[in-house]
Amino acid sequence: MTLMGLVHTYQGLVIARVFLGVAECGFFPAAVYLLTIWYKRYEVMQRMAIFYAATSLSGAFSGLLAYSIQFMEGIAGRHGWQWIFILEGLIPVSLSAILYFILPDSPRTATFLSKHEKEFLVNRIALETGSGFGCVTNEDRPSFQQVKAAFKEWKIWAAVVCFWASSIGIYGFTATVPSIVQDLGYTSANAQLMTIPIYLFAVVCILVVAYLSERYRQRTPFIILGFSIASVGLIGMLVTRRYARIAGASYFFLFLVAAGFYSPFICIVCLIANNLAPSSKRAVGIALLISVGNGGGICGSNIFIATQAPTYTTGFGTCLGTCVCAIIMAYILRVAFKGENKKRDIFMEGKTITEVKAMFAEQELLDLGDKSPFFRYTL
Incomplete structure (x- = not known):
């Protein structure tokens, strides 16, 4: 990131960008996975939301940062946009040296925990199967079988459709919202400042949705709700930009679009993270969801x-179509997970826990993970 502000040729910029992608690609999946081995399924989303809210906050601060850094134009012979890359790159480089020593890989390796505390954390997560019986392992080593199981899990691919709706919208929205706001009659500098309330509203929505999702122990209804709100905002933008040309209305609908794109994201990630076991399958599944899902950024950008400014018919129309697809797919996932839970309830009916366990070897039950008769899916 820092070098992108120092290069002077297109080739140099591409090379720096490629290495940025290589270094960045594992960060988000690893951070999400790390949280899943510390917190139970209905605890993790609020923590993940705080982590993810930084994405929306970055949109707010980037506007403020861009407004401030424009005054650095010409310092040391560099443009203001170069200083954005340099300053934003140096901060995480500095923090990384500290994080290496204070961020543990798992409860087992946390130096600030006692032996009893480590055992407590590991066991409470292992016993989280959704049914109150059985257990899952969060310390298994990746195997070809679990990697294969993750790639064959159709529910991950279905969730990718929801992820695409979010990533296409977020990438496109982030890249164009300053231009849209500027077209409403603001100067370039003030347009950057006017984007800040939009992103701050999105942050609030992310945290509220996370709280409600944990409280009611539901994921798919909030995915559907989020994309429904985004759809209303997109329809509003298509109408007001093409016909009415009412600046205040367009600005209002930007709030709905931002809230609708950002708030379902963590629900999608948690839906898959909650419903994959053992941990090796979850790790691969999360990486698969996020890597393929982030491909939507290519489209969104x-x-x-x-040339379609200020209506952006193609952009808003495509986002609206993906939102509708995401709503449909979230409903399909809900029906599928609910059906699987019902089948397992029927299988367990009339049997004692001891009788069910006697049908499987202990290791076999652990290897089954989310396919275990004791495992229940989050809806």
Whole structure:
């Protein structure tokens, strides 16, 4: 990131960008996975939301940062946009040296915990199967069988559709919202400042949705709700930008679009993280969801065509279509998970826990993970 502010050629910029991608690609999946081995399924989302809220906050601060850094134009012979890359790159480089020593890989390796505390944390997560019986392992080593199981899990691929709706919208929205706000009549500098309330509202929505999702122990209803709100905002933008041309209305609908794109994201990630076991399958599944899902950014970055400003019909229309697809897919996932839970309830009916355990070897039950008769899916 820092070097992107120092290079002077297109080739140098591409090389720096490639290495940025290589270094960055494992960060988000690893951070999400790390949280899942510390917190139970209905504890993790609020923590994950705090972590993810930084993404929306970065949108707010980037506007403020861009407004401030424009005054650095010409310092040391560099443009203001170069200083953005340099300053944003140096901060995480400095923090990384500290994090290496204070961020543990798992409860087992946390130096600030006693032996009793480590055992307590490991066991409370292992016993979290959704049914109150059986256990899952969070300390298994990756095996080809579990990697294969993750790639064959159709529910992950279904969730990718929901992820695409979010990533396409977020990437496109982030890239174009300053231009949209500027078109409402603000100067370039003030347009950057006017984007800040939009992102702050999105942060509040992320945290509220996370709280409600944990409280009611539901994921898919909030995914559907989020994309429904985004759809209303997108329809509003299509109408007001093409016909009404009412600046205040357009600005209002930007709040709905931001809230609708950002708030379902963690619900999607947690839905898959909650419903994959053992931990090796979960690790691969989360990486698969996020890596393929982030491919939507390629689309989102190219559908808001400059020549279509200020209506951006293709951009808003494509986002609206993906939101509808995500709503449908979230409903399908809910029906599928609910059906699987019902089948396992029927299988367990009339049997004691001891009788069910006697049908399987202990290791076999652990290897079954989310396919275990004791495991219940989060809806």
